[in-house]
Amino acid sequence: MAAPSAAEQRWLREAQDFAHRALPGSEGQEPVALEAVLRCLRSAGGGALPLGYSFISISDLQHQQRIPCCSHLTWSTNEFKEWAHQGQGALPTQTALPRTYLILVGCITDGRQENKEKLVDGCLYVKDNTGIIPCELLHFELEWLESLVLFPSWSYIPQTDQSAAGYLEILEDPVLVNTPKKALHSIPVAYPTSAEPLLTSRIPCRRRSKLTVAGELIRLGPLLCVRHKTFFFLFLKCFASAVCVPVLVQEPSQLAWHHVLHLGHRYTITGLSMSSLKKSGQKTFVTGVSSCLLPYCAEHVREQPLNSTWRGESTQSSSLETAEQLSGSLELGVEEEGPRSTRESKIISYVGVVTKILNVQAGLFLLDNQVCLCLAYLPVLKSARGLRPGACVELIDVHLLQKPLVSFPFIVLGACLSSAVVLKRFSRLSTPYQPPSSSGNLCLQLLFRYNLGMPLYLWLVSLLETFEERFSCFFGHRRLLSCTHQNPGAAEKFLVPLLQAMVPDREKARDIYKEILAKVHHCPLQKYLTLDPPCQAPSLSAVCHVAQQKSWEGFSPSQLLSPLEAQHMGTQDLNRRLAWSYCTLSAGSFQPRLILLGVLRVSSRSSSLQLQDKSSTLPCVISQKDGSPFANTALIGSLLQVENYQLVVERFLQTDFPSWEHLENLEHVREKKTSVYVQFYFEDVQVLHAAEGQLQKGLRSENSTSLRKKKDDNVTPELDAPEAKVLKLEDPKSDTHRDENCQGGHSSTGTSSCVSHLFLVTQKEGLMLRNYQLPKEDGEGQELQHSFQATVLWLGRPRLWSHPREIGNLPELEDTSCDREESVTQQEALLLFMGKSLRWFPFLHQDGLYRFIVPCCSDLEVFDKLCFPPVSATFLTRPSCPLCLPVQDTWHLQHETWISCLPERQLAARMVLTGMDQRIFSIPEVLSSSFTGSLVSFSGEIVERTLCASPKNEKPSVTVRLPRQKGNLLASDHSVKLSVSVAPGSPVVIDIYITATYLQHLWGLLPGAKILFQNLERKISRFRNVYCTYIACSCVSIISLPASHLLFPSSPAGEASSPSLVFLSNLRPHLQNLPRARILCHLSCVLTVYLQWVCSLCSSIFKEGRCTRHSPPCPSHTGVRQASARVLVEDGTGEAVVLCRNEHVAAMLGLSLPEWEALQNCVQSRGSVSIQHGEATGTGCLEEPGDIVACYLRSLCRSPLICRPILLDFSLDRKPSKILQPAPAQLRNFRCGEVEFVSQMGPRLSLLCLNVEEVEQDALRYLNSERIRRTSSYC
Ligand SMILES: [Zn+2]
């Protein structure tokens, strides 16, 4: 042999180093072992040493290799390229495993050494002196165990999670470094045909002599681990018949057999005894310590005669399901959808390539991009090693489920305990390995606890996937998914009730032995029913998206208007009526039912409550069923589940429809916007995960000087870790200064004391831009600040607590009595909320007792020090002016109770406080003319919500597009009129005007909602009507949500069907706002009729197809017909002027539709026609005496036929024309049919006509008699 080259010498030195360090073998034996290894390497490499390769120890492999790699000792570059190329077949986008040049030598072993004890778990490992690593082999021989082997071809797959080790995939059979010794003896065997009767006999098991059984391996059960004992079953079939027997292998040293056994191969197993299983009594052969597994070899066995008594018994043939032949050509066509009945799953075999890991925790893998393999029903002891994308698997006897779940896109192959999943080829792709977590796998735990079938399981997995995706960023996987019985995690709290509803009579727990051994196959995958998921819990962004979609589904602008009304509307009116509408959705509006989940947070940016998940936020309004406002500050940061809610989609349309005739032409819709929010009752909330006591944990001391300092330094202070986390939820953008709080050296004292101060809110004002200055980080300009303020009454003195946990139950109130001497006004303060403290807006309500908690603080004067103007002795003597206290960002607000809920013993305090609460009036009180006072508070139900032009901006404007405020979806010159009544159906209604600028903070103002309005300004119109406006100090809170039947707004025209019949003398116009009433009356005279054709844009007269406005010229091409008339009616108890509009004019004049059309067409050429009659002088209408149309109208009005009885539906005209007011009370004569009588008349009423009906003679007679009867009771 030639002298080794320098390179070879160097290589050999390294090899020696390696052998010394890593090669297993007794001390001092390394040279021998190395020699053997080198011999192997030389023979593999055709005599040469692989100098391009270097040895690697297990430990170096685990610690140095971070990405998957492979090594092939003898391959050429081309061989490797071809191998890699073939591996990419199924997944061309994935890269092949990178090649390394490493030599791996080690021992294959079937257990890990732990505390001097060998732990056998059925897995195989490769070990050397430096470490041990799990390995997977496609082919295994028992003789390799504990022998030193060289691995010519292998891949190393590190785990994705760096903390744990990866594993080896052995691509080619290892080469034994030392040649093995073989010894085979002739052994007596029994064949399954003769052995089977032993198992079926009823004779109790006795200790029999050990038996040897030979047969063909027909089924190999999975490795199972029950109560820390690992075992598996195998089934040997007689060579000549279908008879087969089960063999239980449970000796630790024999678990490695599982890797050796191949289906269809013939084996001999020695040393078997019989045993019956405890639970089911089924009998099986069991291996003993001395049992051996030998390949069956006819020359080496002789049949063992069994006792002749067993011989005579008939043998039953196995009734295992006959599997369809192994086929890659799976029937993928979906079966015909029959009626929803239970389906039988087919048992098939399949070979496919893993193309994606769908969910490793749930045991779901995608094969060939089209079939889902579910391993959940099969305990995957091997941690899914080898099941990487690119690997080829053979599935034997798996269940084929065509469509277990409506929403699941794949056909499912479910492996049960009698299936076999065999790895056929390792992946050649550089795809990572994700091990399933064996402990705390909620999917699998619920699967076994509820014994779920495949459809429910897949649904459960999809729910859990979404849940985890949405919320693990808030609470962490562990807390979310923990599944201990004592303390179920959020996911379990969410899922278990759903499962319980689905499997009310859940089947008995699975009997795995029966599943494996029973002759008739029995498992949870045999039958299935396609599941239509009963509910869904999608991400909030998906919820908003679907809600918006639904809100526009089938929407057309004409739905929002009644055609009768719309045809007389000018452009501005028309488009304004379309500008704002809403629709409401409930859980059941979605298919399937939609469950809302979200973390409750409060935004200091919008001062609104929100539900949040990873995808989005959804503003929410929470009410309480008892009518008290929602103030539960402890709920912030909790994960909530709501199933009973109203999802409101407000629709904002920017349109430029010239007139109603164009409503179908959607080109005129310029912009569509929506805003979505949800409202629900606190009582309907289920807390899945309570927020950690926001202040209760980890507070550190911080004295007031630090607060001061921060203010000066323009630093936004925040709390340390736990609170900071909560705050992060509240305002994701503001965590720049997170950690500065307690790191700045203030934490030295290390205590968790805090200071609290109790107060009562006596007045809360609305949110608006105010001229306060917020200390700003970026020193930006002096913009107006969003802020709100509240007047409060301090109760007691500030208190020091050693820990927030210890804050007691209102001790301040116990000793208020002794403080009683203190002037109440001295204790009053004006709290100013700006910046982050705006988040308390939804929680702070009048008449609530709250406590400020200043964390990390021991200075009892912290509140006084921050007051401005600063507390000075001179100032304290001026009680009229309350001190202003800016609420600090770090302070925590805690709601304690309501003043009305204080218990008896704290009554003393209540006495002091009584009279402080603001008076809530009733709507009739506010409407009453004797009411004085300008700020009013009252509650009522919204009857109607209409968008109108702001009073200041009533002049028609040519531009339809109006400027908007930032963040506001309504044009800023709009305002909303809310008609509010005492109770549903009550005639007493008050109107409230809110300008658009305030509206962006007001959620939930929907018809049907009961609202408490506070501090509205009461105003009186020039028609002496009382109304209210929302001003800066106003505030609303929602007492109750609209009843669900009101949530589908009826068409605007659909009013109450039959209004009540009244008398004119009963109406008291200043108190009432009759939405609709009816009288039987006599039309005594038509005072005026005015017909016109007006420009839809500028309301000028439209004549011959053109607008008549000249300076500036109007571009409009659309005219709108309008008509109005005033008529005088009387009903014997009173007289009224009725204003009729549009189509009611025709009805009043008794014109048929064609007659009315013809009349209006005549007006189009004239622009306008008017007549006046009787008392109606000075109304400003100019008659043209010569006009034919005017003549016709005049003769019509003067005809005695026009004076007739009618049924009139009306509402009170709240803007009556003054000129029509007659002299006060007088006596007048009336005629009613044949009867004539005299009556005392009150002042004439002004009514608005809503409908006119002719009265038939019979009806008239009846109504008259009724009327006379009721009138006489009046007189
Ligand atoms: Zn099965």
Ligand SMILES: [Zn+2]
């Ligand atoms: Zn015009």
